Amino acid sequence: MTRRPSRYSAVAIALHWLIAVAILSMIPMGWWMSDAIAQPDTQALAYRVFQIHKSIGFLILALTVLRIVWRLTHPVPALPGAMKGWEQFAARATHAAFYALMLALPLTGWIYVSTGWAVVTDTPLAVATSWFGLFTIPHLPFIEHASETARRATAWMAMGAHSKLAWGAIVLVVLHVGAALKHQFFDRDGVLSHMIPVLPHGDDAHGVASEPTLAVRWAERLAGVAFVVVIGAAFGLAARPAPRAEGQAVASAPVAAPTVDAAVTPGTTPAWTVDKASSTIQFTGTHTGKAFTGRFEQWDAQVWFDPADLAGSKAVVTVQTGSAKTGDATQEGSLPGAEWFDTSTYPTARFEATAFKALGGNRYEATGTLRIKTTTVPVVLPFTFDEANGTATVAGKLELDRTALNMGMLSDAGGDWVSKAIGVEIKVKATQAG
Numbered sequence: 001m002t003r004r005p006s007r008y009s010a011v012a013i014a015l016h017w018l019i020a021v022a023i024l025s026m027i028p029m030g031w032w033m034s035d036a037i038a039q040p041d042t043q044a045l046a047y048r049v050f051q052i053h054k055s056i057g058f059l060i061l062a063l064t065v066l067r068i069v070w071r072l073t074h075p076v077p078a079l080p081g082a083m084k085g086w087e088q089f090a091a092r093a094t095h096a097a098f099y100a101l102m103l104a105l106p107l108t109g110w111i112y113v114s115t116g117w118a119v120v121t122d123t124p125l126a127v128a129t130s131w132f133g134l135f136t137i138p139h140l141p142f143i144e145h146a147s148e149t150a151r152r153a154t155a156w157m158a159m160g161a162h163s164k165l166a167w168g169a170i171v172l173v174v175l176h177v178g179a180a181l182k183h184q185f186f187d188r189d190g191v192l193s194h195m196i197p198v199l200p201h202g203d204d205a206h207g208v209a210s211e212p213t214l215a216v217r218w219a220e221r222l223a224g225v226a227f228v229v230v231i232g233a234a235f236g237l238a239a240r241p242a243p244r245a246e247g248q249a250v251a252s253a254p255v256a257a258p259t260v261d262a263a264v265t266p267g268t269t270p271a272w273t274v275d276k277a278s279s280t281i282q283f284t285g286t287h288t289g290k291a292f293t294g295r296f297e298q299w300d301a302q303v304w305f306d307p308a309d310l311a312g313s314k315a316v317v318t319v320q321t322g323s324a325k326t327g328d329a330t331q332e333g334s335l336p337g338a339e340w341f342d343t344s345t346y347p348t349a350r351f352e353a354t355a356f357k358a359l360g361g362n363r364y365e366a367t368g369t370l371r372i373k374t375t376t377v378p379v380v381l382p383f384t385f386d387e388a389n390g391t392a393t394v395a396g397k398l399e400l401d402r403t404a405l406n407m408g409m410l411s412d413a414g415g416d417w418v419s420k421a422i423g424v425e426i427k428v429k430a431t432q433a434g
Contacts, residue, residue, distance in 0.1 A: 044290040061106035096224025114139035117155035128333025160239020268312035272430040298323035
């Protein structure tokens with residue numbers, strides 16, 4: 001018979017305290033951000049906290065899986081023999097409940113974010129999940145691609161279960177800490193030293209509890225898991241959303257027929273070769289009340305321009321929308337989504353300038369069209385053009401209405417999260433070809 005250790009292993013102790021600190025940090029974080037996200041003054045910070053909350057949740061899930069594997073493959077200290085039978089049963093059932101909670105809490109959170117639905121506003125809200133800004137965690141596909149009705153119902157039930165399971169975690173933490181203190185200061189049996197190595201072992205005269213039978217072990221585990229399942233299922237079902245009012249619908253922009261890029265017809269003036277290493281296409285706006293600046297890292301431009309021959313001038317710019325970068329991993333993970341750039345279906349955006357107008361001095365104006373996804377809108381781009389020794393520098397700005405381009409219309413048609421007005425700024429350096 002294998003002798004039971006007097007303490008948990010160093011790995012088990014490390015996992016225990018890492019998970020404990022993570023869970024204890026999540027509870028006040030969850031309370032605060034749920035209210036703060038609806039307030040303009042705290043919305044930007046709450047958005048950041050939400051991303052941290054999700055990242056810690058996935059960390060807890062990963063550590064819990066590792067903890068369970070370690071627990072199943074390594075013996076643990078025996079309970080004191082002086083413990084009554086019901087106390088031993090309760091202790092083991094509580095441990096099983098903790099393991100179930102540590103799995104259920106992040107899993108219900110994962111289900112919730114996968115729905116792309118915000119229960120606070122009862123509207124769609126497509127936000128990517130980035131793990132501490134390092135990589136994107138995919139949403140659960142069987143939820144993400146479900147119907148709007150199914151995603152809405154799932155979001156409400158998942159959040160209902162998630163919030164009540166958090167209360168269940170609080171109850172278990174209080175019971176767990178209370179029991180540990182009782183063993184340490186009243187029973188003096190050294191149970192707390194199993195997880196805190198600096199404490200003395202306690203009085204070994206109390207002996208150790210006999211190993212329960214297989215049937216009892218399964219009963220203890222099932223009792224703990226059932227506690228978590230019942231709480232989650234009951235409150236998840238109770239949190240079903242109210243039916244939508246008749247005629248209530250999520251705002252969306254009309255979708256035009258798919259557009260195929262036409263072949264580029266060269267202008268009649270000499271062409272310019274763009275130095276993309278010295279050129280940029282940037283975009284600006286606000287997100288949760290905070291300004292952001294982004295850029296496209298991959299794009300191509302074909303330019304034929306001569307101030308003396310504006311009628312023969314032309315420009316075509318093709319942008320790889322999947323190359324958009326803002327420095328925020330969650331934003332970058334959300335932009336390729338179906339309601340934003342939908343890069344899997346429409347990988348490029350296209351600007352074509354077909355008419356130019358002189359405004360005096362080095363100032364000009366290009367009139368053309370911009371196509372993003374299936375929507376094409378007329379645009380006017382004011383810009384400056386300066387040339388010296390065969391090298392030209394161009395700088396221009398314009399403002400776009402993302403709602404006119406069917407961008408983010410399901411999640412944020414009103415501009416509550418992302419500004420409707422999106423600025424675009426170009427800076428181009430080019431040399432005369434040939």
